[in-house]
Amino acid sequence: VVFEKMLYGKAEIAAHEDINDKGQTIYIPSVKTTAIDDKTATKLTLAEKDIHITDTVAYRNLVPGEKYTVTGTAIDKTTGETLKDDAGKDVTAKASFKAEKANGTVDVEFVFDGSTLAGKTVVMYENIYYNNKLVGVHADISDEAQIIYVPSVKTAATDTKTETKLTYAEKDIKITDTVEYTNLIPGKTYKVTGTAVDKKTGKVIKDADGKAVTSEAEITPETADGKVDVDFIFDGSNLAGKTIVMFEEIRYEDKLIGVHADINDEAQTIYVPAIATEALDEVTGIHLSNAGDDVKVKDTVTYKNLIPGLTYRVAGTVMDKDTKKPLQNGGKDITAEAVFTPETADGTVDVEFTFSAKEFAGKTMVLFEKLYLVKNADNADANPDDTQKASESENTQNKTDNTSNKVEVDNENNNPADNSEVKEVLIAVHEDYSDENQTICVPQIKTTAKDAKSGTSMFYAEKSAKIVDTVSYRNLVPGKKYKVVGTAVDKSNGAPVIANGNNVTAEAEFVAKEATGKVDVVFTFDASLLAGRTIVMFENVYYENNLIATHADITDEAQTLYVPKIGTTAIDGERKDHNSTADSSVTIVDSVAYQNLVQGQTYRVTGKLMDKATGKALVIDGKEVTAVTEFTAAGTEGVVDVTFRFNGKGMTGKQLVVFEQLDVVTADGAYAIASHNDFNDAAQTITMIAPPKPKTGDYMSVVMYVLAGIAGVMAVICSFFRKKAVSKKKH
Structure with missing residues (x-):
């Protein structure tokens, strides 16, 4: 309050000293502010698009009843400059009010886009104007009451096992996300x-x-800035191929005050590699390999989600689908590997296997692959930023047998094994027994050869022999076209059977509807010179002229065929030589020697007597002279007798030749499998000789016996008629 006195000279002549006189009163306002975030109700605010800050301005010493304007400005505490929103505009606010009393409060509302302000400390400066004249200020950069804190959050996620941003899709994934606030x-x-x-x-x-x-x-x-680890432990066995970003939020009293949720931030990104494989035989070009000594299979491993520029190793193992165990050569697992440095996150690398599959016919092989990160001085941290230069270098997808970079890995726990120079850690696996793409089938065939006529493993040495070799196959790729080529082989020497100057072969083409099935290979050839031989049918299966299966077992009974052979020796049943007496009771025994029969089978030998002079069958009383003997072979070789009995009167001088036919007796009937029909074979020829003439003394005795017989007969007749005459007289 301004007091005034008027003096005349030194004498006071007037005064105005009224402490309550508003006219002589000057007001000096004071201003204090308290800034609070509307959403959190604290001095912490989230850096977001829609920030609401209420700065409560407490004023003193205003003139009641007058109108005032409060203007607020957000100041960056670090720079002391006016804060800019996301659009680059100054963050300000104002409020107009009428002071009801000298002392009071008024709220100044700041609403702005603060999404770019994370980490800022904001001080709210306030000015009070009366009639556009500044009458009050509060602009204390260090005043806690008018400060708002905008926390910032950054994260760096790392897999604890690989110590990199790569993690293995396993049951026990552990990611540590270090949150820097x-x-x-x-x-x-x-x-x-x-x-x-x-x-x-x-x-x-x-x-x-x-x-x-x-x-x-x-x-x-304890301090405004710091770090905290957030540990994620989870079953990520379903996450192969995923890229995971760790989003983090900080809350105070359940109010969100800090977020880091940048989907493109490499620091908070974790890569889960995935691999898939396709194994192809290098000869056939498909999922088939021959059971040979030198099989080459290329397994193309498609990888996804790697960090370019780092070094990796793919290690493959050939597994038996049935036993679920590794296949071996010489007691060692069949393995292969490739070391490579990719230029891109996604790509392929070839793993080449060379091994003997000679013992694997019929097996289904599945190629298991494991992908390791090789950690050494060149890529110790395996961070994308550290490997940018490496990723620009030439891609070295080298197939190698060099094991200098290989180390032991605790696969059970997926922990890297320590090595003074190198260590590697498992980051991806493809081990799926049901995956057709990583499967190689080694076909297997078996054959069952039968005579087309008899349905047995014996056939007749005739000009038009027909053999059906039924080839049973397994492990083919359905839908593909195949060719079976068969060759007849002589069991005695392993050489091809030759008929009419050519090897005896046959072939059949077919499309496999299923992996397992059968196909008939039909051989038709002149077998007339093969009696007594044992023949084995060898079969090869081809895909596009590439051999994929063989059955060539010279000892396999199922693919063995027997060509029986018989020889005969005919003798007279009484004389035991090749002559028979041309009388009424001739007996000829033909001993048939057989070879190359199947033991235990039932056979029938049918003999026929032939007239050598006419070349026709011997006929007596309108019937051909034949004989039959049926037997069961006790062995592959033996002798059986065929006995002929007939009236040979009047055949003196004839030469009879015994023809024999050997049949195999089956449930379906009897089928010829051998014969011996040689008119010039002395062993099966019988000469009919005249009966011997009686001597002279013997002749007279015979006459006397005949006459005596006649006399006896006449006496009987006379006696009969005499008795008959006597009987008539009585009557």
Whole structure:
């Protein structure tokens, strides 16, 4: 209040000293402010598009009833300059009010886009104007009451086992996300919550049990800036090929105050590699390999989600699908590997296997592959930024047998084994027994050769022999066209059977409807010179002229055929030589010697007597003279007798030749399998000789006996008629 006195000279002549006189009163306002975030109700605000800050301005010493304007400006505490929003505009606010009393408060509302302000400390400066004249200021850069903190959050995610940003899709994944925060208020308790997000879809990652992958940590920092580890432990066996980004949020009293959710931030990204394979035989070009000594299989491994520029090793093992164990050569597992440095995250690398499959006919091989990250001085941290230069270098997808970079890996626990120079860690596996692409089939064939007529493993040495070799196959690729080529081989020497100057062969083409099936190979050839031989049918199966299966077992009974042979020796049953007496009771025994029969089978030998002079069958009383003997072979070789009995009167001088036919007796009937029909064979020829003439004394005795007989007969007749005459007289 301004007091005034009027003096005349030194004498006071007037005064105005009224402490309550408004007219002589000057007001000096004071201003204090308290800034609070509307959403958190604290001095912490989230760096977002829609920030609401209320700065409560407490004023003193205003003139009641007058109108005032408060203008607020947000100041960057670090630079002292006016804060800019996301659009580059100054962050300001104002409020007009009428002071009801000298002392009071008024709220100044700041609404702005602060999405780029993470990490800033904001001080709210306030000015009060009366009639556009500045009458009050509060602009204390260090005043806590008018300060707002905008926390910032950064994260760096690392797999704890690989110590890199690569993780193996396994049941026990552990990711540590180190959260670096700034601008928290020390001494308060905060909760950090992390969520794993699928980079491709932007959705929350779910583990193998379908649960969202999240984690949290609680902190009470002693300083505004610091770090905290958020550990994620989950079953990620279903996540191969995924790219995971770790989003983090910081909350104070359940109010969100800090977020790091940048889907493109490499620091908070974890890569889960995936591999798939396609194994092809280098000869056939498909999933078939021959059971040979030198099989070459190329397994093309398609990888996804690697970090370019790092060194990797693919290690493959050939597995037996049936036993679920590794296949071996010489007691050692069949393996192969390739070391490579990719230029891109996705690509392919070839793993080449060379091995003997001679013992693997009929087996189904599955090629298992494991992908390792090779960690050494060149890529110790395996971070993308550290390997940018390496990724620009020439891609070295080298196939190698060099094991200098190989180390032992604890595969059970997926932990890298230590080595003074190199260590490697498992990051991807493809081991699926049901995957057709990583499967190689080694076909197997078996054959069953039968005579087309008899259905047995014996056939007749005739000009038009027909053999059906039924080839049973397994492990073919359905839908493909194949050719079976068969060759008849002589069992005695292993040489091809020759008929009419050519090897006896046959072939058949077919399209396999299923992996397992049968196909008939039909041989038709002149076998007339093969009696007594044992023949084995060898079969080869080809795909596009490439051999994929063989059955060439000279000892295999199923593919063996016997060509029986018989010889005969005919003798007279009484004389035991090749002459028979041309009388009424001739007996000829033909001993048939057989060879190359199947033991235990039933056979029938049918003999026929032939007249050598006419070349026709001997006919007596209108019937051909034949004989039959049926027997069961006790061995492959033996002798059986065929006995002829007939009236040979009047045949003196004839030469009879015994023709024999050997039949195999089956449930379907009897079928000829051998014959011996040689008119010039002395052994089967019988000469009919005249009966011997009686001597003279013997002749007279015969006459006397005949006459005596006649006399006796006459006496009987006379006696009969005499008795008859006597009987008539009585009557």
